[in-house]
Amino acid sequence: MAEDKSAETIIRTTDLVKKYGEGKAEFKALKSVSIAIRQGEFVAVMGPSGSGKSTLMNLIGCLDTPTSGRYSLAGRAAETMTQDELADIRSDEIGFVFQQFNLLPRTSALENVMMPLSYAHRKRDNPREWCEGLLRSVGLAERIGSLPNEMSGGEQQRVAIARALVNDPGILLADEPTGALDSKSGDEIMGIFSRLNKDGRTIVMITHEQYIAEYAGRIIHLKDGRVESDEPNGDRHSRGRQ
Amino acid sequence: MNLTQSLKTAYRGLVTNKLRSFLTLLGIMIGVAAVVAMISIGTGASSYVSAQIRGLGSNLLIVTPGRAATGQGGASQAQGTGQSLTMADANAIKQEVSGISRMSPELSGQAQVIYQDKNVSTSISGVTDTYETVHNFHVLYGDFMGTEEEQVGAAVAVLGQNVVVNLFGQANPIGAIIKIKNVPFKVIGIMESKGGSFGNQDDTILVPLSTAQRRLFGADYLRSIYVQVVSEAQVPQTNSEITSLLLSRHHVTDAAQRDFNVSSQADILNTVSQITGVLTILLGGIAAISLLVGGIGIMNIMLVSVTERTREIGLRKAVGAHGRDILFQFLMESVVLSLIGGVLGLALGALGGIAIARYGGWTPVISLNSALLALGFSAGIGIFFGVYPARRASRLNPIEALRYE
Numbered sequence: 164m165a166e167d168k169s170a171e172t173i174i175r176t177t178d179l180v181k182k183y184g185e186g187k188a189e190f191k192a193l194k195s196v197s198i199a200i201r202q203g204e205f206v207a208v209m210g211p212s213g214s215g216k217s218t219l220m221n222l223i224g225c226l227d228t229p230t231s232g233r234y235s236l237a238g239r240a241a242e243t244m245t246q247d248e249l250a251d252i253r254s255d256e257i258g259f260v261f262q263q264f265n266l267l268p269r270t271s272a273l274e275n276v277m278m279p280l281s282y283a284h285r286k287r288d289n290p291r292e293w294c295e296g297l298l299r300s301v302g303l304a305e306r307i308g309s310l311p312n313e314m315s316g317g318e319q320q321r322v323a324i325a326r327a328l329v330n331d332p333g334i335l336l337a338d339e340p341t342g343a344l345d346s347k348s349g350d351e352i353m354g355i356f357s358r359l360n361k362d363g364r365t366i367v368m369i370t371h372e373q374y375i376a377e378y379a380g381r382i383i384h385l386k387d388g389r390v391e392s393d394e395p396n397g398d399r400h401s402r403g404r405q
Numbered sequence: 406m407n408l409t410q411s412l413k414t415a416y417r418g419l420v421t422n423k424l425r426s427f428l429t430l431l432g433i434m435i436g437v438a439a440v441v442a443m444i445s446i447g448t449g450a451s452s453y454v455s456a457q458i459r460g461l462g463s464n465l466l467i468v469t470p471g472r473a474a475t476g477q478g479g480a481s482q483a484q485g486t487g488q489s490l491t492m493a494d495a496n497a498i499k500q501e502v503s504g505i506s507r508m509s510p511e512l513s514g515q516a517q518v519i520y521q522d523k524n525v526s527t528s529i530s531g532v533t534d535t536y537e538t539v540h541n542f543h544v545l546y547g548d549f550m551g552t553e554e555e556q557v558g559a560a561v562a563v564l565g566q567n568v569v570v571n572l573f574g575q576a577n578p579i580g581a582i583i584k585i586k587n588v589p590f591k592v593i594g595i596m597e598s599k600g601g602s603f604g605n606q607d608d609t610i611l612v613p614l615s616t617a618q619r620r621l622f623g624a625d626y627l628r629s630i631y632v633q634v635v636s637e638a639q640v641p642q643t644n645s646e647i648t649s650l651l652l653s654r655h656h657v658t659d660a661a662q663r664d665f666n667v668s669s670q671a672d673i674l675n676t677v678s679q680i681t682g683v684l685t686i687l688l689g690g691i692a693a694i695s696l697l698v699g700g701i702g703i704m705n706i707m708l709v710s711v712t713e714r715t716r717e718i719g720l721r722k723a724v725g726a727h728g729r730d731i732l733f734q735f736l737m738e739s740v741v742l743s744l745i746g747g748v749l750g751l752a753l754g755a756l757g758g759i760a761i762a763r764y765g766g767w768t769p770v771i772s773l774n775s776a777l778l779a780l781g782f783s784a785g786i787g788i789f790f791g792v793y794p795a796r797r798a799s800r801l802n803p804i805e806a807l808r809y810e
């Protein structure tokens with residue numbers, strides 16, 4: 164990972180703690196997590212159910228605020244930001260891919276991809292062509308006008324990836340992106356992720372499956388709200404910029 | 406997020422549930438329709454009433470039989486009931502009361518009229534030759550009955566325009582024989598059209614008073630005596646003279662117990678405006694209630710919609726929507742919903758206003774103001790009742806919203 168050392172740290176959490184509930188019902192989902200992810204890395208987060216993976220992902224994605232600890236994204240302290248500032252970061256810097264795809268029903272693939280554009284500050288000259296290009300790049304040239312209920316799970320997830328890329332974010336966050344797919348579709352999705360990572364995007368992905376994690380360059384294991392292990396992935400598959 | 410995009414999103418949200426959206430906007434629609442109709446009737450009726458006063462003159466007194474009505478303007482409530490008014494009363498008034506220029510004693514009732522295979526029920530009025538001038542209502546074709554027909558009790562009839570259409574269609578009725586209560590009458594004239602009004606005069610057949618009394622209704626009493634006074638200033642004087650004359654002729658000592666009423670044209674038109682006033686208040690009530698209920702309906706549906714689309718809201722927030730974007734989206738949806746209701750209500754209210762104006766005989770008035778008022782009202786309701794659900798949506802936590810099942 165010698166060449167990665169030179170890249171700047173884009174995600175850094177320091178003693179991150181997240182509690183849910185109050186009083187007796189209080190539950191510490193994250194007990195103290197410190198990780199640093201450099202620009203251009205492809206990181207897989209693994210761990211048993213309930214270990215705090217999604218909680219950590221939500222904090223990294225600025226969807227939630229930590230109970231204590233610090234989180235900086237591209238050098239900016241996220242834990243002190245207002246709701247609107249967090250929304251702007253989600254719009255401009257981060258793309259999300261969810262396990263359940265979360266496409267708008269009765270809305271075409273193209274319009275699903277275009278949806279986040281209406282909340283973005285940066286306006287594109289030809290938003291339609293840009294989004295059609297994104298759909299083509301994930302192999303959905305034929306599905307531009309299709310509705311979610313007319314598409315397979317793998318196709319829906321690819322629409323969701325195109326949507327996550329619509330504002331050209333530097334970071335792609337995915338919470339079990341292949342969790343609802345068979346292994347063939349899962350491999351297709353990972354192919355796209357690897358390509359995006361080669362293009363320089365930072366990817367953080369939660370997965371339960373070892374063969375999916377093998378696509379990443381680094382694997383973080385969480386257990387009971389703590390980092391159990393954090394190691395480079397020595398597998399033959401791509402990792403970062405090689 | 407810009408306006409066209411919000412409108413598009415709102416539109417899509419509404420067409421997904423067409424029936425539900427329509428049912429929701431029904432309340433607003435009825436409310437706005439009531440507002441528009443109310444304004445139309447209010448302005449139309451009042452200009453009609455003042456036009457009537459101008460047309461007939463304010464120097465008309467109407468004597469009717471029946472129990473004394475309490476209060477001014479209530480006179481017409483008891484109008485035409487009872488048999489206490491006779492031709493002898495009419496003659497006495499003519500001879501003994503001062504300031505009278507003309508008078509028209511009348512007896513009217515409902516009767517079956519037959520011409521060939523046509524059979525209609527219509528109002529029959531027994532009148533004298535003074536009827537035309539006193540009512541400012543003239544014969545258009547043919548002749549009116551004169552004193553001769555009155556004296557001999559001739560079986561002749563003058564038809565109102567609607568009666569002509571109903572019985573004869575396009576054919577010329579003059580000279581034809583119609584049967585009223587099986588008594589043959591010869592048609593000698595057609596009245597001019599007076600337009601619809603309360604107690605439509607175009608639906609009436611006029612016959613000589615003596616003929617009506619003897620051959621149609623078998624009665625020697627009168628339903629009304631229209632008295633035209635020489636001038637408006639003279640009206641109160643003539644009114645009290647008629648009252649005291651009839652009191653003594655009917656041997657009534659207590660004026661409160663009198664068996665007749667004397668009211669002026671102004672009194673009657675007053676009653677008309679009171680009736681339309683009541684109608685206006687009624688419609689106003691309907692409007693207020695249905696706008697309120699419609700607003701609550703919108704709020705309810707918007708709350709349902711927010712709950713149904715919790716995941717969508719979470720997603721939109723996750724990809725960068727601000728709270729205010731969501732607020733605006735849902736507010737837009739409720740405003741569009743109530744505005745559509747407003748536009749439909751405007752159309753319905755205008756139709757209602759025109760229909761009632763036709764029935765009442767005045768020109769319908771649908772002013773730009775009332776249209777703007779209606780639309781402003783419905784937009785206001787959309788905002789007022791939409792704010793709470795929209796705020797609720799805008800404050801949803803994105804993670805919880807995304808997890809919502």
Ligand SMILES: Nc1ncnc2c1ncn2[C@@H]1O[C@H](COP(=O)(O)OP(=O)(O)OP(=O)(O)O)[C@@H](O)[C@H]1O
Nearest residue numbers: 183184190191192211212213214215216217218219
């Ligand atoms: N909103 C919440 N309120 C209370 N407890 C919560 C909440 N969200 C998560 N938790 C708890 O925090 C712990 C960590 O949850 P998290 O969703 O991060 O787990 P995970 O590692 O993603 O699990 P999985 O692999 O099943 O998705 C769990 O025990 C969960 O019950």
Ligand SMILES: [Mg+2]
Nearest residue numbers: 216217218338
């Ligand atoms: Mg999870």
